Amino acid sequence: MSTAATTETKTAAPAIEKIKVKIDGREIEVPRLTADWSGKLTPMTMIQACELAKTDVPHYCWHPKLPVVGNCRMCLVEFGTPALGPDRKPVINPDGTFKIAKSPRPAIACATPISPGMEIYTKTPAVKQMREGVLESLLINHPLDCPICDQAGECKLQEYSVDYGQSASRFVEAKVHKPKAVDLGPRIMLDAERCILCTRCIRFTRDIAKDDALGIINRGSYNTIATFPGMPFDNNYTLNTVDVCPVGALTSKDFRFQMRAWFLKETKSVCTSCATGCSVLFGSREEKIYRYTPRDNDAVNASWMCDAGRLNYKWIARADRLKDVLVRGQKSTWTAALNELSDKLKKAPVGSVAIIASARQTNEELWLISKLKAKLGAISDSIARVGDADKLLVSADKNSNTNGARLTGICFTEMGVNLQPITDGIESGKIKTLIVFGENIAKHGVNKEKLRDSETVGEVVTEHSLTPELLAKLETLVVSDIHANETTKLAHFVLPGATHAEKRGSFTNGKGRVQKFMKAVEAPGDARAEWEFLHDLVHNVTGQNGFVTIEGLFNQMAKEVPAFSGLTWQAIGDTGVTVQI
Amino acid sequence: MSFQATPELEAEVNELISHYPVKRAASLMVLHAIQEKFGWISSDAVQWTAKKLELQPINVFEILTFYPMLRQEPQGKYAIKVCRTLSCALGGAYELHHHFCEKLGLDAHKHGPQTTKDGKFTVEFVECLASCGTAPVMMVGEKFYEGVSHKKADEIVAGCK
Ligand code: SF4
Ligand code: SF4
Ligand code: FES
Ligand code: FES
Numbered sequence: 001m002s003t004a005a006t007t008e009t010k011t012a013a014p015a016i017e018k019i020k021v022k023i024d025g026r027e028i029e030v031p032r033l034t035a036d037w038s039g040k041l042t043p044m045t046m047i048q049a050c051e052l053a054k055t056d057v058p059h060y061c062w063h064p065k066l067p068v069v070g071n072c073r074m075c076l077v078e079f080g081t082p083a084l085g086p087d088r089k090p091v092i093n094p095d096g097t098f099k100i101a102k103s104p105r106p107a108i109a110c111a112t113p114i115s116p117g118m119e120i121y122t123k124t125p126a127v128k129q130m131r132e133g134v135l136e137s138l139l140i141n142h143p144l145d146c147p148i149c150d151q152a153g154e155c156k157l158q159e160y161s162v163d164y165g166q167s168a169s170r171f172v173e174a175k176v177h178k179p180k181a182v183d184l185g186p187r188i189m190l191d192a193e194r195c196i197l198c199t200r201c202i203r204f205t206r207d208i209a210k211d212d213a214l215g216i217i218n219r220g221s222y223n224t225i226a227t228f229p230g231m232p233f234d235n236n237y238t239l240n241t242v243d244v245c246p247v248g249a250l251t252s253k254d255f256r257f258q259m260r261a262w263f264l265k266e267t268k269s270v271c272t273s274c275a276t277g278c279s280v281l282f283g284s285r286e287e288k289i290y291r292y293t294p295r296d297n298d299a300v301n302a303s304w305m306c307d308a309g310r311l312n313y314k315w316i317a318r319a320d321r322l323k324d325v326l327v328r329g330q331k332s333t334w335t336a337a338l339n340e341l342s343d344k345l346k347k348a349p350v351g352s353v354a355i356i357a358s359a360r361q362t363n364e365e366l367w368l369i370s371k372l373k374a375k376l377g378a379i380s381d382s383i384a385r386v387g388d389a390d391k392l393l394v395s396a397d398k399n400s401n402t403n404g405a406r407l408t409g410i411c412f413t414e415m416g417v418n419l420q421p422i423t424d425g426i427e428s429g430k431i432k433t434l435i436v437f438g439e440n441i442a443k444h445g446v447n448k449e450k451l452r453d454s455e456t457v458g459e460v461v462t463e464h465s466l467t468p469e470l471l472a473k474l475e476t477l478v479v480s481d482i483h484a485n486e487t488t489k490l491a492h493f494v495l496p497g498a499t500h501a502e503k504r505g506s507f508t509n510g511k512g513r514v515q516k517f518m519k520a521v522e523a524p525g526d527a528r529a530e531w532e533f534l535h536d537l538v539h540n541v542t543g544q545n546g547f548v549t550i551e552g553l554f555n556q557m558a559k560e561v562p563a564f565s566g567l568t569w570q571a572i573g574d575t576g577v578t579v580q581i
Numbered sequence: 582m583s584f585q586a587t588p589e590l591e592a593e594v595n596e597l598i599s600h601y602p603v604k605r606a607a608s609l610m611v612l613h614a615i616q617e618k619f620g621w622i623s624s625d626a627v628q629w630t631a632k633k634l635e636l637q638p639i640n641v642f643e644i645l646t647f648y649p650m651l652r653q654e655p656q657g658k659y660a661i662k663v664c665r666t667l668s669c670a671l672g673g674a675y676e677l678h679h680h681f682c683e684k685l686g687l688d689a690h691k692h693g694p695q696t697t698k699d700g701k702f703t704v705e706f707v708e709c710l711a712s713c714g715t716a717p718v719m720m721v722g723e724k725f726y727e728g729v730s731h732k733k734a735d736e737i738v739a740g741c742k
Contacts, residue, residue: 127624
């Protein structure tokens with residue numbers, strides 16, 4: 001279990017021949033072949049070589065994770081290749097370099113493969129002129145409604161217009177008007193006038209989501225993105241088309257007109273709606289989260305995320321958040337409650353305490369709980385959550401940190417096997433204290449509602465034997481949770497916790513990827529990150545002092561938990577590290 | 582249901598599909614075959630075609646909306662097509678079209694084909710009918726008329742029973 005952690009899951013690829021090309025006069029050596037959108041090795045294109053050379057080539061239709069179509073022409077560049085003599089061999093200049101024959105025609109950088117000795121020119125006056133020309137054509141029928149457009153601030157049309165556009169339009173004819181608020185599906189609204197027909201959305205849903213639902217209908221300047229009438233655009237990945245749309249044509253109904261993009265603070269985080277743990281960005285302003293967007297992470301989610309996970313954020317700001325520390329129903333303070341609880345736990349006979357932690361807690365928190373568990377000789381477990389998996393990203397395991405719970409020893413490989421012994425212990429009076437984190441154990445109903453009907457992800461908390469009647473037998477029930485629920489109502493101690501948006505920490509996903517997440521907003525009222533009060537509790541009960549920062553905690557955990565050995569908070573970086581699970 | 586594939590259509594379409602290396606390539610020919618039989622291509626027909634060709638309906642719908650000669654609505658009994666390409670435009674095609682519309686109670690400024698309420702006539706502009714020397718020219722169904730004056734137009738309409 002304790003083999004060294006790696007940053008990559010893939011085995012080393014066979015060596016690929018390198019070739020030299022010149023980009024704007026600068027020589028660079030690049031691999032001849034590279035992975036295309038589907039991961040297949042294909043000849044490297046000019047635009048990919050330019051990316052490696054950190055030379056920006058403006059583009060609309062090209063997207064590194066989608067098939068190449070070359071329809072927008074924004075990426076046109078000039079180029080030359082080594083001239084061949086009558087002997088079909090390259091002509092060599094006196095200084096030993098190749099004599100370059102400049103192509104009389106430009107080429108689209110996104111679909112033209114490079115060849116040895118090729119020279120690519122991205123900054124010539126002709127290239128600039130071509131970009132201006134393409135942009136001017138794209139803007140012919142564009143409504144220029146940036147002031148009310150959601151994309152404004154993150155729009156490629158705006159960005160390239162600043163670089164290559166003209167301040168005044170030369171187009172004096174009447175613009176073609178197209179429909180402005182087309183309901184494409186339950187989560188997507190199309191503004192057909194803003195569309196530049198790059199077909200990224202079509203390719204995404206056809207080739208990545210495998211739902212060939214979108215197409216271009218009508219002809220010429222009336223071309224419009226559409227679904228087949230009566231067949232709404234509705235798969236679990238539709239909102240990714242809003243991300244790939246380079247302009248403001250596809251908008252998220254959820255985010256539409258809610259907030260200007262430039263006001264949003266972006267925080268690197270991880271989706272907690274299933275064990276995949278897609279890398280995401282939270283967009284927040286003034287302590288309120290407005291959206292999740294996927295963040296590139298080839299080891300986890302490429303550039304995508306599912307709609308269910310993306311829209312599952314409103315619970316964070318729900319009105320029924322726990323904001324106060326409660327001791328036997330009375331409002332208390334953290335100091336008073338933790339002191340009383342620590343005294344109780346210190347006196348508890350070995351084996352009289354049970355812990356049900358949540359597999360949605362962070363590695364650090366679960367590790368702290370494991371220290372408490374060891375000291376108290378407690379029995380512990382977590383509760384499994386299951387739902388549907390799909391072929392692209394979604395896992396059947398709806399807990400974000402099942403592997404964290406396993407690796408820290410909170411539960412066995414088969415989660416939930418200790419729940420019956422805990423039930424029996426309470427029944428027989430042996431277990432007198434139960435500590436519960438983030439699980440509403442008094443209720444174990446089935447929650448199958450689909451995303452459209454509510455804001456939750458379809459999931460089922462697996463059946464277990466704990467009942468409210470059983471909980472009533474306990475001498476002490478300690479519950480830490482986010483929202484008020486049936487279990488917090490029964491609790492003697494209620495400790496208001498923080499959501500992952502309100503703290504830092506790390507999760508270990510279904511494949512063993514350890515990813516960290518940052519804090520986006522403040523927790524409401526007295527709610528506190530669990531690791532903070534757990535740290536105090538562990539200190540009081542075990543007498544061991546630990547680190548009071550998340551960095552320190554993580555690094556300490558990595559020293560003690562074999563699976564995490566060798567990791568540091570800093571080294572896991574933005575996209576995480578894969579450990580052996 | 583506005584569309585029911587007959588065994589003959591089914592056989593014809595299967596035959597058409599067999600002419601091409603990939604099924605999708607037969608799309609346009611299949612749509613033609615359907616239009617020939619039914620006069621227009623309904624939403625159900627699109628879905629049937631998509632199934633036949635192992636495509637999604639949107640793939641077929643793209644083609645259907647691209648070609649104006651493929652009909653998304655039932656046509657009138659008599660289809661009046663007025664040429665409006667350069668020679669005919671100069672020769673009075675717009676006036677001729679206007680004349681038809683006025684006579685049949687249609688809106689001359691509306692885009693695309695229009696059908697009279699009684700379903701008898703469909704009037705539309707088409708592009709060059711390759712008889713530019715005798716502008717303005719027009720067709721009613723498969724019948725061709727040259728040098729059509731307004732008087733001649735009235736006679737044509739009167740001749741449509
Ligand atoms: S809607 Fe957006 S992504 Fe789709 S074709 Fe138009 S501009 Fe491209
Ligand atoms: S696949 Fe899982 S982790 Fe990824 S966005 Fe969906 S619910 Fe979140
Ligand atoms: S990016 Fe190359 S043609 Fe669109
Ligand atoms: S322009 Fe009317 S037939 Fe050619």
